[in-house]
Amino acid sequence: GAVVSQHPSWVICKSGTSVKIECRSLDFQATTMFWYRQFPKQSLMLMATSNEGSKATYEQGVEKDKFLINHASLTLSTLTVTSAHPEDSSFYICSATGSTLETQYFGPGTRLLVL
Amino acid sequence: DQQVKQNSPSLSVQEGRISILNCDYTNSMFDYFLWYKKYPAEGPTFLISISSIKDKNEDGRFTVFLNKSAKHLSLHIVPSQPGDSAVYFCAASRDGGSNYKLTFGKGTLLTVNP
Numbered sequence: 001g002a003v004v005s006q007h008p009s010w011v012i013c014k015s016g017t018s019v020k021i022e023c024r025s026l027d028f029q030a031t032t033m034f035w036y037r038q039f040p041k042q043s044l045m046l047m048a049t050s051n052e053g054s055k056a057t058y059e060q061g062v063e064k065d066k067f068l069i070n071h072a073s074l075t076l077s078t079l080t081v082t083s084a085h086p087e088d089s090s091f092y093i094c095s096a097t098g099s100t101l102e103t104q105y106f107g108p109g110t111r112l113l114v115l
Numbered sequence: 116d117q118q119v120k121q122n123s124p125s126l127s128v129q130e131g132r133i134s135i136l137n138c139d140y141t142n143s144m145f146d147y148f149l150w151y152k153k154y155p156a157e158g159p160t161f162l163i164s165i166s167s168i169k170d171k172n173e174d175g176r177f178t179v180f181l182n183k184s185a186k187h188l189s190l191h192i193v194p195s196q197p198g199d200s201a202v203y204f205c206a207a208s209r210d211g212g213s214n215y216k217l218t219f220g221k222g223t224l225l226t227v228n229p
Contacts, residue, residue, distance in 0.1 A: 004158070034217075
């Protein structure tokens with residue numbers, strides 16, 4: 001149980017385009033979802049926390065207009081990287097948790113490369 | 116400011132021996148700690164956790180020790196197996212973990228040699 005999927009697993013895009021990443025909880029209702037970014041040999045950095053049906057809470061230094069998060073249902077959250085630039089290239093990971101779970105469960109991650 | 120530190124970027128151990136992964140934290144408000152295991156190009160997988168009211172938690176081959184006064188925790192894996200080779204992340208949370216926000220260390224790459 002507690003399976004989280006992400007799509008796509010990797011994406012290459014041109015600078016200036018927008019990219020949408022989906023995060024789904026497959027076998028539980030995710031009341032809270034988190035989006036992380038990981039640079040090579042660095043820790044996972046929390047970008048934002050989203051609760052179903054409400055606006056996401058962004059961590060300090062994360063541009064909310066740059067990284068749009070939507071958590072419209074209890075099983076789906078999306079992260080849209082708008083007007084992507086090469087410095088946005090990173091590994092993006094989502095996690096989810098629900099009222100019956102003791103911790104977060106992570107998706108497999110999405111590798112984004114912006115050319 | 117790195118609030119959760121894993122000072123060893125890598126560790127190499129022989130199969131069957133004990134692996135000890137260390138983690139230090141600076142924020143005294145942290146009261147719930149977790150270890151995650153991560154393979155390349157995959158998301159982290161939860162391994163084991165410990166609340167600050169305990170000093171030890173054991174689950175099979177994995178044991179986590181917490182020394183609150185030293186703000187230090189460690190993960191012991193015994194016996195180590197080649198399949199344990201992965202990056203191990205230490206994470207910390209406040210409010211007993213109820214708010215679910217995690218602060219991660221940079222990870223330690225464990226290699227278990229056959």
